[in-house]
Amino acid sequence: MINLLNEWMDPRYMRTIAFAEPSDEERERPKFWRFWRTLPGKGSIGIYVGSWYSEPLAQRVYGETGDDQLQVQLMHIRQLEQLLSDDGALIIKCWLHLKKDAQKKRLKALQKKPETRWRVTEKDIKHLALYDQFVAVAERVLTETSTASAPWLIVEGSDIRYSSLTVGQHVLNRIEQHIAQRQVLKQLNNEADWPRVNHVSQQNLLDSLDLTLKLDKKTYRQQLAKYQGRINKLVRQAHQLKRSSILVFEGWDAAGKGGAIRRLTHAMDARNYQVIPVAAPTDEERAHHYLWRFWRHIPRAGQVTIYDRSWYGRVLVERVEGFAGRREWQRAYAEIVNFEEALVEHGIVLLKFWLHIDQEEQLKRFKEREQISYKKHKITEEDYRNREKWDDYQRAVNEMIARTSTHQAPWLMVEGNDKYYARIKVLKAYCERMEEMLDAGMAEQSQERDS
Amino acid sequence: MINLLNEWMDPRYMRTIAFAEPSDEERERPKFWRFWRTLPGKGSIGIYVGSWYSEPLAQRVYGETGDDQLQVQLMHIRQLEQLLSDDGALIIKCWLHLKKDAQKKRLKALQKKPETRWRVTEKDIKHLALYDQFVAVAERVLTETSTASAPWLIVEGSDIRYSSLTVGQHVLNRIEQHIAQRQVLKQLNNEADWPRVNHVSQQNLLDSLDLTLKLDKKTYRQQLAKYQGRINKLVRQAHQLKRSSILVFEGWDAAGKGGAIRRLTHAMDARNYQVIPVAAPTDEERAHHYLWRFWRHIPRAGQVTIYDRSWYGRVLVERVEGFAGRREWQRAYAEIVNFEEALVEHGIVLLKFWLHIDQEEQLKRFKEREQISYKKHKITEEDYRNREKWDDYQRAVNEMIARTSTHQAPWLMVEGNDKYYARIKVLKAYCERMEEMLDAGMAEQSQERDS
Structure with missing residues (x-):
């Protein structure tokens, strides 16, 4: 099949x-990392042999997970596929089904001839024995992940x-459809009167920060x-x-970042x-979903990654400048929340700092820098x-914090007019989160020991 | 030091x-793969804390390698650095030296205070005991790798x-020098009368191929x-x-590739x-040495990578089209030979096929394709x-084969006018190389068992 598609x-x-099997570099990252690293760029086609479905399916059949866990895994899959298709990707999913008898017959036929016998592995035999369980789980998986944007095609495979x-025809239809839809979407996007979403009125979080907070040099040093x-x-x-x-x-x-x-x-x-300064994306990065360039740098187990600016650019500079x-950018809030959830679920300690100064302080610092x-x-x-767009940015920052904290x-707001105060607040916050995490880890371990 | 440079x-x-420690993905590739994957793009600076020197140095001190092996490792390092600097990279190497007494004193001072005691690891103590060996090996390494394009700066570190x-001043000087030199080099490159290297006259290898070789359909199928x-x-x-x-x-x-x-x-x-079709490089690829994009795809242990066109583009299309x-491109022959040597040394089975047809056959196939x-x-x-540049390409192909076989x-020349014949020749060649390799592997194993 794969060879035919290639032809x-x-x-x-x-x-x-x-x-x-995942490599150690893959195991040390959130589970979707290995898929993100292989996603095709815009204009390219990736043919996935096995995918994000393989593991949840097998785990459930072997009883390693229960229904609830499968439920959560399928939700994450739907979110991933939604995110990709929102970004313009066409997702075609084909399930090749073989009836139990046909499956049995095929294995027998292969086993008969000496030159094809090797094709039948122990796993195949084992899976045949679990055939009914496989079908039951698969049915559920297919039903719950056959969405409008990424429906399943089920094909009789005998x-x-x-x-x-059938698959070839389906691929052709979907591609033609997709191209037609995109043209329509483009027109819609061009219309100026695209419905404006009304936000709940929100107070100005930034204004509530006390920018007079400061530390003297001696205390700072200590x-x-x-x-x-x-x-x-x-x-x-x-580590x-x-x-x-x-x-x-x-x-x-x-x-003062x-x-x-x-x-x-x-x-x-x-x-x-590793410090990752985030500037304009490269063309490989531009050819992917905007989160791809951040997935790239997710740290290995025990490492620290510091993003100097981040995925929040999507709802800040890209929003304000119209990129x-x-x-x-409205879609991005939920995408970011899901992304960060995957990080935290994997056990990563995640801290987000907003360093705040007022306009006056900023101007002072610009002038100072020009002197040095x-x-x-x-x-x-x-x-x-x-600076001239300060108000627009302020609106974007407030909404970002309200929607992604x-x-x-949570967002950690840092009063930054006094650099000493700001730096200590950052260091202290990281300390405390790490200590919390390590204490929780200890408690867990001793509980495990006790039980 | 690193923090200061960053500042x-x-x-x-x-x-x-x-x-x-290298990850399994790194261990499964030739030893320089982990360095290639981290090389900074053009216009960027990579600060390496530890490098391709760390392992050879430590291995020699611990007696895991002998002088001869170190010699070979240093040669590979010189080749790598030469290749990078030929490509326009500036390589600055700093060695921070600490006298034995100073080293001892520093460790003692750290051990005294409870808040710094942790800084002294067992490894530090062990290395202090091996201090003289370290210095002896380091001296040799520094001498043999202090080249014109990548000299060492040795700095007293107490x-x-x-x-x-000292390091800061050195970095500044080298960067200024480098910029000045590049300007001169650019002028030189622009001069049309750049000395033309005379090649040994070479026979036309391609013409010696028998393009009438063919297989009938029945034999082909069998x-x-x-x-x-x-x-x-x-x-x-x-696998x-x-x-x-x-x-x-x-x-x-x-x-018929x-x-x-x-x-x-x-x-x-x-x-x-994995099949890697090689087309125009992305901008991330363009920002690196031309071999970088091929290093990216070096297979993990047990995998097969098929390059549909390859690094030989450097001495074919890039040469003929003037890219x-x-x-x-003259430098590229040696670079490619070294690169392939690293692959083979790592135990990778490497086969290079040149699929040859004549001009007449090509035209026939173009016309056929236009019909379908x-x-x-x-x-x-x-x-x-x-097609119009056939002669130029032919010259380039002949020289490529002469210099990189x-x-x-070795290059495997495939007579391609008959597709059946060509395909079988390719498959047969891969079979035979694999069988050779596996036989050699078996022989080795049984020898080990016998001894």
């Missing part, structure tokens, strides 16, 4: 992706010619040494326990962390242009 | 890269302020079934033994192979334009 279509735009033609020492120890412990961290820094230009990040990394071993359409020769390059005309991944 | 330079263009300033069966078995055996294969297909347009590849993959399990300068609706897209005006990785 019928232009192999330059296609890639076959098959999954064996006759290879019939099933190949606290800095104290927290850096603790962080050093905590990061090493987390041994294979618990990763992701720290996200967002904030106004010149809010870089300085805070350096105070953090100063306490860590260079082998344990993302209204429907795109090695900081001059940090200030461009664009920075001044962005979840129980599992 | 002095713009972190948006820098990445710190540190190495812990005073952190002194060493930081042989196809036979070899596909054998390949299926061999690929599964190789179990964790031996990978890389198959390279080059040849004239319409020479795609058809031969499909006959091969038809015999394999989709989970075990690569004369010095660039689903093959029409394969023929563009560019294909006809390329090594004992370890």
